[in-house]
Amino acid sequence: QKEVEQNSGPLSVPEGAIASLNCTYSDRGSQSFFWYRQYSGKSPELIMSIYSNGDKEDGRFTAQLNKASQYVSLLIRDSQPSDSATYLCAVNPALYNNNDMRFGAGTRLTVKP
Amino acid sequence: DAGITQSPRYKITETGRQVTLMCHQTWSHSYMFWYRQDLGHGLRLIYYSAAADITDKGEVPDGYVVSRSKTENFPLTLESATRSQTSVYFCASSRTSGVQETQYFGPGTRLLVL
Numbered sequence: 001q002k003e004v005e006q007n008s009g010p011l012s013v014p015e016g017a018i019a020s021l022n023c024t025y026s027d028r029g030s031q032s033f034f035w036y037r038q039y040s041g042k043s044p045e046l047i048m049s050i051y052s053n054g055d056k057e058d059g060r061f062t063a064q065l066n067k068a069s070q071y072v073s074l075l076i077r078d079s080q081p082s083d084s085a086t087y088l089c090a091v092n093p094a095l096y097n098n099n100d101m102r103f104g105a106g107t108r109l110t111v112k113p
Numbered sequence: 114d115a116g117i118t119q120s121p122r123y124k125i126t127e128t129g130r131q132v133t134l135m136c137h138q139t140w141s142h143s144y145m146f147w148y149r150q151d152l153g154h155g156l157r158l159i160y161y162s163a164a165a166d167i168t169d170k171g172e173v174p175d176g177y178v179v180s181r182s183k184t185e186n187f188p189l190t191l192e193s194a195t196r197s198q199t200s201v202y203f204c205a206s207s208r209t210s211g212v213q214e215t216q217y218f219g220p221g222t223r224l225l226v227l
Contacts (some may be wrong), residue, residue: 004155032212043203043218044156051213088155092212098161099144100171101212103155 001026004091006104014112019076021087021107026070031093033072034064036088038106044088047072079111116140117220119204127227134222136204144207145187146171146216149178149200162187163210177219186201194226 005024013019019112021035032051049074050056050063062075072091076083089104096102117138126132136145147159158171160179170177176198178190189208191198201223204217 006152015195034212045218046215050214090156090212096213097169098157099146099161099169101156101158105153105155108164 002057002104003027003093003102004089004104006087006089006107008105009108012112013079013108015079015081017079017111019079019083019086019111020107021074021089021109023072023091023101023104024070025072025089025091025093027091027093027095028067028070030067030091031094032092033063034055034090034101034109035061035063035072035074036090036103038086038088040085061091077111079109081111081113084109084111092111117204117206117217117219118130119202119222121222122220123223125225125227126194128195129193132163132194132224134189134191134202134204134224136187136189136219138185138204138206138217138219140206140208141184142206142208142216142217143184144210144214144216145181146205146207147187147189148202148205149173149198150221151200159189159202179214191224194224196226198224200224200225 035048049065086106146161148156204219207214
Protein backbone atom coordinates (compact mmCIF):
# COMPACT_ATOMS: atom_id res chain seq x y z
CA GLN A 1 0.00 0.00 0.00
CA LYS A 2 1.36 3.40 -0.96
CA GLU A 3 1.77 5.89 1.87
CA VAL A 4 -0.23 8.53 0.01
CA GLU A 5 -2.70 7.69 -2.74
CA GLN A 6 -4.52 9.91 -5.17
CA ASN A 7 -6.66 9.25 -8.21
CA SER A 8 -4.37 10.03 -11.12
CA GLY A 9 -7.21 11.43 -13.19
CA PRO A 10 -7.43 13.23 -15.41
CA LEU A 11 -10.34 14.98 -13.77
CA SER A 12 -12.26 17.25 -16.09
CA VAL A 13 -14.82 19.79 -14.90
CA PRO A 14 -16.59 22.67 -16.67
CA GLU A 15 -15.75 26.24 -15.79
CA GLY A 16 -17.68 27.39 -12.74
CA ALA A 17 -18.17 23.88 -11.33
CA ILE A 18 -16.76 22.45 -8.12
CA ALA A 19 -13.67 20.27 -8.53
CA SER A 20 -13.18 17.63 -5.86
CA LEU A 21 -9.75 16.08 -5.37
CA ASN A 22 -9.22 13.20 -2.99
CA CYS A 23 -6.30 11.70 -1.12
CA THR A 24 -5.89 8.82 1.31
CA TYR A 25 -2.91 8.03 3.51
CA SER A 26 -1.73 4.95 5.32
CA ASP A 27 -0.07 6.23 8.53
CA ARG A 28 -2.87 6.78 11.05
CA GLY A 29 -0.55 8.91 13.19
CA SER A 30 -0.01 11.55 10.49
CA GLN A 31 -0.62 15.08 11.71
CA SER A 32 0.21 17.44 8.84
CA PHE A 33 -1.40 17.52 5.41
CA PHE A 34 -0.77 19.68 2.39
CA TRP A 35 -2.01 20.40 -1.09
CA TYR A 36 0.40 21.60 -3.75
CA ARG A 37 -0.46 22.84 -7.22
CA GLN A 38 1.90 22.16 -10.11
CA TYR A 39 1.40 23.66 -13.53
CA SER A 40 2.77 21.67 -16.45
CA GLY A 41 6.54 22.03 -16.64
CA LYS A 42 6.69 24.14 -13.47
CA SER A 43 7.59 23.57 -9.85
CA PRO A 44 5.08 22.75 -7.09
CA GLU A 45 3.63 25.53 -4.97
CA LEU A 46 1.83 25.16 -1.66
CA ILE A 47 -1.83 26.17 -1.75
CA MET A 48 -3.30 24.70 1.43
CA SER A 49 -2.23 23.10 4.66
CA ILE A 50 -4.50 21.47 7.24
CA TYR A 51 -3.73 19.93 10.62
CA SER A 52 -7.11 19.44 12.35
CA ASN A 53 -10.20 17.48 11.45
CA GLY A 54 -12.82 19.43 9.57
CA ASP A 55 -12.75 22.08 6.89
CA LYS A 56 -10.32 24.89 6.21
CA GLU A 57 -11.27 27.51 3.67
CA ASP A 58 -9.05 29.90 1.75
CA GLY A 59 -10.80 31.81 -0.99
CA ARG A 60 -12.16 29.35 -3.54
CA PHE A 61 -10.22 26.47 -1.96
CA THR A 62 -11.43 24.27 0.89
CA ALA A 63 -9.34 21.50 2.41
CA GLN A 64 -11.19 18.79 4.32
CA LEU A 65 -9.54 16.37 6.74
CA ASN A 66 -10.98 13.22 8.28
CA LYS A 67 -8.30 11.50 10.34
CA ALA A 68 -10.58 8.61 11.34
CA SER A 69 -11.03 7.73 7.68
CA GLN A 70 -7.46 8.73 6.81
CA TYR A 71 -8.78 10.96 4.08
CA VAL A 72 -8.00 14.48 2.97
CA SER A 73 -9.65 16.32 0.11
CA LEU A 74 -9.45 19.62 -1.73
CA LEU A 75 -12.49 21.36 -3.14
CA ILE A 76 -12.12 24.11 -5.69
CA ARG A 77 -15.25 26.21 -6.06
CA ASP A 78 -16.08 28.20 -9.18
CA SER A 79 -13.31 26.41 -11.07
CA GLN A 80 -11.45 28.48 -13.62
CA PRO A 81 -9.35 27.40 -16.60
CA SER A 82 -6.36 28.79 -14.70
CA ASP A 83 -6.93 26.06 -12.09
CA SER A 84 -5.94 23.44 -14.69
CA ALA A 85 -2.89 21.80 -13.15
CA THR A 86 -1.74 18.72 -11.30
CA TYR A 87 -2.61 18.76 -7.60
CA LEU A 88 -0.29 16.93 -5.24
CA CYS A 89 -1.34 15.72 -1.82
CA ALA A 90 1.45 15.56 0.77
CA VAL A 91 1.51 14.07 4.25
CA ASN A 92 4.04 14.06 7.07
CA PRO A 93 3.73 10.51 8.42
CA ALA A 94 4.31 10.03 12.14
CA LEU A 95 6.89 7.37 11.26
CA TYR A 96 9.26 9.98 9.91
CA ASN A 97 10.82 13.15 11.23
CA ASN A 98 9.15 16.50 10.90
CA ASN A 99 11.04 17.42 7.73
CA ASP A 100 9.99 14.40 5.71
CA MET A 101 6.87 14.75 3.53
CA ARG A 102 5.46 11.94 1.44
CA PHE A 103 3.66 12.91 -1.73
CA GLY A 104 0.96 11.29 -3.75
CA ALA A 105 1.45 10.88 -7.49
CA GLY A 106 -0.92 13.77 -8.17
CA THR A 107 -4.28 14.30 -9.82
CA ARG A 108 -4.39 16.17 -13.11
CA LEU A 109 -7.28 18.62 -13.27
CA THR A 110 -8.59 20.19 -16.46
CA VAL A 111 -11.15 22.98 -16.28
CA LYS A 112 -12.91 23.41 -19.60
CA PRO A 113 -14.19 26.87 -20.62
CA ASP B 114 15.00 38.96 -5.66
CA ALA B 115 16.36 35.81 -7.32
CA GLY B 116 14.84 33.39 -4.78
CA ILE B 117 15.88 29.84 -5.48
CA THR B 118 17.65 28.84 -8.65
CA GLN B 119 18.86 25.56 -10.09
CA SER B 120 21.47 24.79 -12.70
CA PRO B 121 21.66 23.36 -15.21
CA ARG B 122 18.00 23.35 -16.19
CA TYR B 123 18.54 20.46 -18.59
CA LYS B 124 21.27 17.84 -18.61
CA ILE B 125 21.99 14.78 -20.71
CA THR B 126 24.66 12.41 -19.48
CA GLU B 127 25.77 8.83 -19.90
CA THR B 128 25.61 5.89 -17.53
CA GLY B 129 28.55 5.86 -15.14
CA ARG B 130 29.38 9.56 -15.34
CA GLN B 131 29.39 11.85 -12.34
CA VAL B 132 26.86 14.67 -12.46
CA THR B 133 26.39 17.58 -10.08
CA LEU B 134 23.17 19.55 -9.89
CA MET B 135 23.40 22.98 -8.29
CA CYS B 136 20.92 24.76 -6.07
CA HIS B 137 21.27 28.33 -4.80
CA GLN B 138 18.92 30.38 -2.64
CA THR B 139 19.12 34.05 -1.72
CA TRP B 140 16.74 34.05 1.26
CA SER B 141 19.23 32.73 3.84
CA HIS B 142 16.81 29.91 4.58
CA SER B 143 18.19 27.37 7.01
CA TYR B 144 16.65 24.29 5.45
CA MET B 145 17.20 23.00 1.94
CA PHE B 146 15.84 19.90 0.25
CA TRP B 147 16.35 17.79 -2.84
CA TYR B 148 13.43 15.91 -4.43
CA ARG B 149 13.06 13.84 -7.54
CA GLN B 150 9.80 13.61 -9.47
CA ASP B 151 8.90 10.64 -11.63
CA LEU B 152 5.64 9.70 -13.30
CA GLY B 153 3.53 7.63 -10.96
CA HIS B 154 5.62 8.46 -7.89
CA GLY B 155 5.06 12.10 -7.23
CA LEU B 156 7.86 13.88 -5.40
CA ARG B 157 10.30 11.86 -3.33
CA LEU B 158 12.76 13.36 -0.86
CA ILE B 159 16.39 12.48 -1.53
CA TYR B 160 18.31 14.49 1.08
CA TYR B 161 17.78 17.57 3.17
CA SER B 162 19.99 19.91 5.13
CA ALA B 163 19.24 21.82 8.32
CA ALA B 164 22.24 24.16 8.04
CA ALA B 165 25.75 24.32 6.65
CA ASP B 166 27.51 20.99 7.20
CA ILE B 167 24.33 19.28 8.47
CA THR B 168 22.62 16.88 6.10
CA ASP B 169 20.27 13.93 6.46
CA LYS B 170 18.81 11.21 4.28
CA GLY B 171 15.31 11.23 2.91
CA GLU B 172 13.23 8.53 1.28
CA VAL B 173 15.51 7.69 -1.67
CA PRO B 174 19.15 8.64 -0.89
CA ASP B 175 20.99 5.74 -2.55
CA GLY B 176 23.27 6.79 -5.40
CA TYR B 177 23.32 10.44 -4.35
CA VAL B 178 25.73 12.58 -2.36
CA VAL B 179 25.11 16.05 -0.97
CA SER B 180 27.17 18.70 0.72
CA ARG B 181 26.47 22.10 2.16
CA SER B 182 29.51 24.20 2.88
CA LYS B 183 27.59 27.49 2.56
CA THR B 184 24.05 28.26 3.69
CA GLU B 185 22.97 29.40 0.23
CA ASN B 186 24.21 26.40 -1.78
CA PHE B 187 23.14 22.77 -1.71
CA PRO B 188 24.64 20.72 -4.56
CA LEU B 189 23.44 17.20 -5.37
CA THR B 190 25.93 14.78 -6.92
CA LEU B 191 25.19 11.56 -8.73
CA GLU B 192 28.49 9.76 -8.31
CA SER B 193 27.90 7.21 -11.08
CA ALA B 194 24.70 8.00 -12.95
CA THR B 195 22.30 5.20 -13.81
CA ARG B 196 19.32 5.19 -16.15
CA SER B 197 16.97 4.87 -13.20
CA GLN B 198 18.16 8.32 -12.10
CA THR B 199 16.57 9.91 -15.16
CA SER B 200 14.11 12.27 -13.54
CA VAL B 201 13.18 15.86 -12.80
CA TYR B 202 15.04 17.12 -9.76
CA PHE B 203 13.66 19.90 -7.59
CA CYS B 204 15.50 21.80 -4.93
CA ALA B 205 13.48 23.52 -2.20
CA SER B 206 14.17 25.68 0.82
CA SER B 207 12.33 26.69 3.95
CA ARG B 208 13.01 29.25 6.62
CA THR B 209 13.10 26.85 9.53
CA SER B 210 12.47 23.25 10.47
CA GLY B 211 9.26 21.31 10.09
CA VAL B 212 6.89 20.50 7.27
CA GLN B 213 4.56 23.22 8.57
CA GLU B 214 7.09 25.73 7.31
CA THR B 215 6.39 26.49 3.65
CA GLN B 216 8.88 24.98 1.25
CA TYR B 217 9.69 27.05 -1.82
CA PHE B 218 10.72 25.09 -4.87
CA GLY B 219 13.23 25.90 -7.54
CA PRO B 220 12.39 25.58 -11.25
CA GLY B 221 13.78 22.05 -11.53
CA THR B 222 16.49 20.26 -13.48
CA ARG B 223 15.52 17.71 -16.11
CA LEU B 224 18.15 14.98 -16.17
CA LEU B 225 18.36 12.29 -18.84
CA VAL B 226 20.81 9.44 -18.31
CA LEU B 227 21.53 7.47 -21.48
